[in-house]
Amino acid sequence: MAAPGSPGAAPGRGASGWLWAVGGAVAASAVWASVMFAAGAFSSEPSPDLAGYSYTSDLCAATSLTAFKDAHYKPKQYTGTASKDPNPRHSGAQEKSMDTMWCDISMEQEKASSSDYSSTFVYSTATLHKKTDPEPEFADGYRAYEKQDVSGGYTVEPVAGLGDEAFLVTRKENGSSGSSYVILGVRDGWMTYQSTWSSYTSTSGSTKQPSSTEVATMLKSSATETLKQLRTSGAR
Template sequence: MSNSGEQPNPYAQQPHQPPQGPPPPPPSPAGPQPGSPYGQVPQQQNPYAQPQPPAGYGYPAAAPHGAPTAPMPGAGPAGYGGGPGGSGNTGKGMPSWLWALGGAVIASAVWAGVLAATGGLGGEPSPDLRGYRYQSDLCRSTSWTPFEDARFKMEDSSTSDSSGENPESSGHEDPALDSMWCNADLVSEDAGDNDYSSTLLYSKAFLHKKTDPAPEFAAQYRSYAQERSSTHYKVEPVRGLGDEAYLVTREETADSKGSYVVLGVRDGWLTYETTWSSYSSSNNSGRPDSTEVADMLRTSAKETLAKMKG
């Protein structure tokens, strides 16, 4: 059967129809975008999008969706998103925060060692006793030779005013402080029968096992110079005895009938003190003055401290 006229081809390309409505907007100054028949279309703002931080805060700029991101060179502090020229990794793929953690651990270990050595971790500092030992009888360890050379001897305990032995010693051992004392009554061989005289020698020694006596040692002797009374004292350092030593002398006048001299020595954590106190009813020319007494105390202290190490 013949068909009248030509049948339409359903697969044939339809002629291009112009778009309906208003003409398209002119292309943007940047030129038409590929694939867009109307040029560049302004991007609509997403009200739910996260705001991008300004440059310089160490965050990489936003990349198109699906594109890999890379940190900005030099952005952010080292160990937190990258250091100079970095990507946040240090060494062979090790993150910078791990390097920082390792440095903190090492620093903590060093500091802990320092505290342990100085007793800052609850441990007690090691006392610097310089080889000195507790003496159960300090009088036996005391050197009496300088006083004997000056013609002084021990007063007979049966005739002295003191009760007990002469010399007399005492002491006490303690985990914190060892204490030792020696008291002696001396009499001058040159004293006359009608001359009343009294010479006392007090010695004491301490082994400090918990606290270093150095910070306070000098202050207790310098305080003599601040004495506000009719009695005046002279304080002077002494060389050649321990770490530090001080000599305290009561100033004498023309009518002085006695002398008072104190010698204090610190050697490490040991402190030693000896005091000379004398009185005479007459101005006997044979009585030693403060300068001679100071020489006797220095010599005796040096020899006594040597014995305390034996």
């Protein structure tokens, strides 16, 4: 018979118990790993930071018009065959990678003459990015306006106090033009919001076009209140 501890010795109770302990630990680790994989703990995709915002099928209902009304603008009332067209007009879509909401509003000045040739539109969109963080590309998307080779060009400036970052894009005004075009873009976590003002008034019209600075103030005020409406009680 081989001496205890020699190469030919049969394993004793201690060795057997140790093997059972190792086997139990391996089995427990396998169960734990299965649970973690099922829960997505090892997923390479980061969890979206929606900052408390939630999807709504009617962005227009959440859009604040107070700033525009204070500036004597109101949603245009269509007549005749156009009266069947909804104004404001909203739509939305929920997809795996993002939820998107739109709101288009045709506006008119309260004291405008019916003979005036003018048009004013406010276009808004809000997107909840569920798969990809929009931060790396957000700022560049707006700064790129400065590189566009268009008449007059654009100015781009950061805006403080709105979300994690925000930018204001303004088409440079031509003194002889009655048009204005201003964009406000906001990113808060993985939510992006954009509101665009586009207007034209004939130089012979009875009303005065607001300056780009006045339009920017309206857009920022509206965005502040609108984003509050889109946030839920779970906001960070």
